[in-house]
Amino acid sequence: MVLIMLQLKDLPTPDVLAKFAIRYPDADVTAVSSVLQLLRVATDLSIALDACLSKHGLLQGRWWVLILLMREDDKTSQPSILADKAGVTRATMTGLLDGLEQSGLIARVFAKEDRRTVLINLTDAGVKKLDSVMPDYYRRIRRCMQGLDEEQRQQLQKILALINLGIPALT
Amino acid sequence: MVLIMLQLKDLPTPDVLAKFAIRYPDADVTAVSSVLQLLRVATDLSIALDACLSKHGLLQGRWWVLILLMREDDKTSQPSILADKAGVTRATMTGLLDGLEQSGLIARVFAKEDRRTVLINLTDAGVKKLDSVMPDYYRRIRRCMQGLDEEQRQQLQKILALINLGIPALT
């Protein structure tokens, strides 16, 4: 997964927003500030999680591939399926798998029935790597979210679902 | 601003999360799913906004620089200040300004009092460009957020502020 946006260190103050709202009357001030804050917090979260992964020698893209493989009962999948699930192109997946194969965390096996397809297998080393990363990762998420009670988490998910509904209106 | 993360097309279903929670008892299921959904929605939002900007021939980084300049009363700033406000390195800002200068949207002027500093000025063409982009951008944000009433927007901002407080605990 890869979200691209500026870090927005300098969110507009209410008076800056008001000034822009005068010049551009279409501006919905609370909508804009909500969206910007959402992007800002998500960016900071993503950067912090990246830092956690890099301590374990992983990058977000590669780590996500390991998780997708771990979800499979036989710890096996295919590049095209992994690309769809991770939301990257097949070309990008080729690169991610190259890195993981070099580190010995996955193995490429050619399929017998269809010689076009490659089976991607999570190796024992890959399982071991995830087993060392995930507890740390989950502990950090827990600590980060401990200020929110169960009701607030549900509110957040509901609100995010509403925003998600509105995203098609953007394009 | 640039947020980096996978697209997470395939968020874990509750039963996948539960399976992982058994293997990794530190997992806080509602915390993890909230964080992942937050990253997912923010990613989709960011991609949709990028698409909007690219229709106007802009990229997010460059557009953000124009906005920062528009906020200044004299429509002028410096590369280092812009870099800090945008949350990018000075090297990155050099590249962004190169592109904007080539398009004629900003101009570099050497300062007289300190010959190290370069003054960045938003040109008339830059103002015109923003005046054509911002109304469209604001209209889209409005439409995207129209499903949320004022109370929900406040709830969102409050919850995001709480998460933001927890982010230092991640590192």
Added chain:
DNA sequence: TTGACTTAGTTAGCTAGCTAACTATAATGG
């Protein structure tokens, strides 16, 4: 006043995404 340090900006080279073009294999239909 000159040598060491600081600051502003740029350049060079790295990364991990992307698209487009390619090879190899399989499926299909006239």
Added chain:
DNA sequence: CCATTATAGTTAGCTAGCTAACTAAGTCAA
């Protein structure tokens, strides 16, 4: 049953971030 089309994966080259190293200019203190 062979020509066309579709599918799986890879390669090549682009982009916009990054870090590290650099130049040029200003500051400060012995």
